[in-house]
Amino acid sequence: MTANTDDLIKAALQAPSEDIARSILSAAGMSNDELAKSITTQTGLVAYDLQAPAKNLYPVNTPIRNRLPRVGGGIGVATNWKAIDRIIGSGYDAQGWVPEGQRSGQMSYATSNKAASYVTIGEEDGASFEAINAGRGFEDVKARMTMRMLQKMMLKEENALLGGNATLQLGTPSAPVASASGSTGAIAAATYSVIVVALSFEGCRGASIANGIPTTKVINGADGKTFTLYGGSSNKSAAGSVAVTSGQSILASVAPIMGAMGYAWFVGPSGSEVLQAITYINSVSLSTLRTGTQPATAITADNSANPNLAFDGLLTTAFKAGANGAAYVNQLATGTAGIGTKLTSSGRGSCNEVDAMLQGMWDAYQVSPSVLYVNSQETTGLTNAVLTGSSAPLLHYMQDPQSGGVKATAGGTIEYYFNPYSTEGGSKIPVKIHPALPPGTMIGWAENLPIQYQANEVPNVAEVKVRQDYYEIDWPITTRQRQVGVYAEEVLAVYAPFAMGIVTNIAKG
Incomplete structure (x- = not known):
């Protein structure tokens, strides 16, 4: 399309009447139908309405x-x-009595x-x-x-x-105390092993069922050097054992650890325990068991602190x-x-x-x-x-003096x-x-x-x-x-x- 033709089409679009627009299009060698077919949003010849800058949709709450x-x-x-x-006072720490003319002992x-x-x-x-x-x-x-x-x-x-x-250091938790009870669970009848790992604040922040509990991570620095971060998890405990009959749920608890704010529970046949739950109390109740999650064998040491960093x-x-x-x-x-x-x-x-x-x-x-x-x-x-x-x-309620009624807010x-x-x-x-x-x-x-x-x-x-x-x-x-x-x-x-x-x-x- 020549610049002259482009100008004629613009003029046709701005024409005060249809007859004048037709005359202009005829001079450009185009029919009215051809113009209608060529100017649609489907052609892609449209502006892109992108608001600037990008919306930062994440909280920064510190x-x-x-x-x-x-x-x-x-x-x-x-x-x-x-x-x-x-x-610390001399003598009896809570008493300050001194005889007349004498000196007190030294604090x-x-x-x-x-x-x-x-x-x-x-x-x-x-x-x-x-x-x-x-x-x-x-x-x-x-x-x-x-x-x-x-x-x-x-x-x-x-x-x-x-x-x-x-x-x-969170160390190693004691072996969990496990039992089975109830009649509505969906755990297959068998003997199961229960292992627990304690989590620090940092461990709780990084733990999930999908990704497992954090142990260690090697960081590849932008300078090409590496260093290791410890994720905030204790070593795994010794295993507790529980026999489950059809319909029963597994209940387990562990002695609380100073500094632990969460606990990760691994359950399965002995040697095949996998992550089942993360709790923020020192016990758990399981009516079903997961498969395909992090195995307990992935935890081999206490990774609760970063002493040098x-x-x-x-x-x-x-x-x-x-x-x-x-x-x-x-x-x-x-x-x-x-x-x-x-x-x-x-x-x-x-x-x-x-x-x-x-x-x-x-x-x-x-x-x-x-x-x-x-x-x-x-x-x-x-x-x-x-x-x-x-x-x-x-x-107490606050009465609205204007309306004369009592207004309550839910929650x-x-x-x-x-x-x-x-x-x-x-x-x-x-x-x-x-x-x-x-x-x-x-x-x-x-x-x-x-x-x-x-x-x-x-x-x-x-x-x-x-x-x-x-x-x-x-x-x-x-x-x-x-x-x-x-x-x-x-x-x-x-x-x-x-x-x-x-x-x-x-x-x-």
């Missing part, structure tokens, strides 16, 4: 990273501090040296020159790539601050301190296998397990959490424990939890859902020490001590690709582990 203070000035390989854990101190080693966290990405050039007019490919890379690193940092594990997060620090009595840790009782122990109501508008944690933290160290993080499961369980028939007298949850254990007569603790916290666990955290810790020199109970905060590296061009890395060198320094409390092994309520 509440603890956002809440923790970041303190610079780090040097060397670790940050170090000295702690005076107790001041003493319980001290400890603390250190937290700096580690590096990072993420990398790359974009070819073709991708960068083809994206012009749509989005700045390199800039957006860097933004998304920083967001992903912040998400990984959030996981590290909450549950990073450098030092807490990671730092301990809040949960790991609290679990370790709880083992030594310096933090409140309550692993709820096993209860009935597969059902576990739920949060329970006090009958006065509160939850027994949370009340026990608040009182325990006060009695031992005179501290009170300033925030309570829970999983969505525990939001429901806590609400069910608090809002019961016996707590109804504590609730409800716990926004704050009142803590009566404090010097000032009580405080409200916000209850927040943490997107990464596994079901079955809640953590209370006092972000600052109370006023009675005079001259404590601890402005923050926990802080991110940075040797070098976020920095971007644009690597030299060695291929037709722009390669970028985002890194930070930091450590979580927890100065008062006793200012944290954990309730775990909570069954769904």
Whole structure:
């Protein structure tokens, strides 16, 4: 088609009448039917309505990273501090009596040296020159790539601050106690072997029935070098045994492990056990058995910690301190296998397990959490424990003065939890859902020490001590690709582990 013909067709389309359009088309040597056939959407001669830039449909929710203070000035390989854990009076520690004219004995101190080693966290990405050039007019490919890379690193940092594990080995669980009962199960009659593997916070985050539980992974760095990450799983237990008759289900439980937030269960004929379930309590109930999932033989060692690469997060620090009595840790009782122990109501508008944690933290160290993080499961369980028939007298309706009627909103949850254990007569603790916290666990955290810790020199109970905060590296061009890395060198320094409390092994309520 010539440019002149193209102009005539445009003129025909814009003609004020059909007769004039016909005359113009005739001059172009085309009929009206031919024009109608040539101009349709099926020809593909249409514009492409692409909205720019791309929609980023993923959450970047990092509440603890956002809440923790970041303190610079780090040097060397670790940050170090000295702690005076107790001041011990002479004589009877609780008595200060001195005879007239005499001197008291000298007091003493319980001290400890603390250190937290700096580690590096990072993420990398790359974009070819073709991708960068083809994206012009749509989005700045390199800039957006860097933004998304920083967001992903912040998400990984959030996981590290909450549950990073450098030092807490889960070891080997004891052999499960297994039994069979019921009449509605679909397990073939036979004798089965039951094996369990404990999971840390990181293990819970990486485990699934489809992909199995994480053991180790070799990372191929963008520099061509490799390193190994440990996935957060314990060694496998010795096997328990159970004889099943037709219609029965398998019930199994294991002694809880300090630091475990989940358990993976492998069941099958002896030597052929495969992954059947992942639970967030220390027991399981199975009415059917899977095939084709991860075999228990894939677990050959304790892969729960990364001692040379990671730092301990809040949960790991609290679990370790709880083992030594310096933090409140309550692993709820096993209860009935597969059902576990739920949060329970006090009958006065509160939850027994949370009340026990608040009182325990006060009695031992005179501290009170300033925030309570829970999983969505525990939001429901806590609400069910608090809002019961016996707590109804504590609730009230708000009447709308305009309409004169009572308006009720369906549903409800716990926004704050009142803590009566404090010097000032009580405080409200916000209850927040943490997107990464596994079901079955809640953590209370006092972000600052109370006023009675005079001259404590601890402005923050926990802080991110940075040797070098976020920095971007644009690597030299060695291929037709722009390669970028985002890194930070930091450590979580927890100065008062006793200012944290954990309730775990909570069954769904």
